[in-house]
């Protein structure tokens with residue numbers, strides 16, 4: 001059985017290298033990531049799915065998973081007669097954490113990542129030691145009103161997103177406060193100055209749903225989604241689900257990094273707050289405002 005599992009893992013990775021040999025970044029990731037076949041069964045419920053895709057092979061499905069920082073596995077179903085269906089589900093849930101989800105007599109195959117992807121180094125390292133000239137302390141918050149539903153995906157699919165926002169305000173930190181409005185979405189963004197070198201873990205609590213992104217300061221188009229919450233937590237509640245925490249993120253002292261977060265609120269309570277565990281082990285909530293800047 002162990003031999004069979006290893007063959008399956010290597011198969012997916014090898015296929016990815018064949019299809020994307022010109023994409024150096026993906027090749028580097030693939031060398032550090034393998035997918036093991038865990039289960040044959042049904043499709044996953046929305047609770048465990050980051051996104052759905054229509055793909056021509058399991059190798060392409062694994063490629064999408066490698067591009068998502070929070071993806072830990074994917075559920076794939078082979079197409080028949082070139083049918084137009086979504087047959088690739090990316091998941092941020094481990095197989096053992098999904099309990100009954102995906103179990104059944106279907107023909108979906110769930111693959112799980114068995115080695116953690118390491119952060120890729122940027123070639124803009126020198127530039128990230130300097131803040132933009134036109135900056136100020138705080139966090140920029142863009143707001144879109146009149147979007148119903150709880151899911152942050154409704155914000156992303158709104159035709160006004162991301163450029164045509166209704167309102168703009170500046171927060172002192174990554175804390176929106178509580179009960180701002182109903183049926184709105186917002187995007188928070190700031191540059192974060194690391195005060196020491198080492199591994200950081202970001203944590204989020206929100207109502208109703210939210211995502212957190214992180215990346216190099218200069219490369220705003222290559223942000224990695226490091227937290228994806230599709231359930232409500234309490235305000236400053238940090239133990240509702242392990243999905244509230246990011247994987248460890250390596251940052252260097254005195255360098256600047258871009259942190260962004262999106263929130264979607266339906267009705268009643270609403271908030272988004274982000275904390276950070278620093279390399280020295282201290283957990284700070286919210287992220288200290290003296291380390292946050294926005295571009296004017």
Ligand SMILES: [Ca+2]
Pocket residue numbers: 207208265266267268269270
């Ligand atoms: Ca709410």
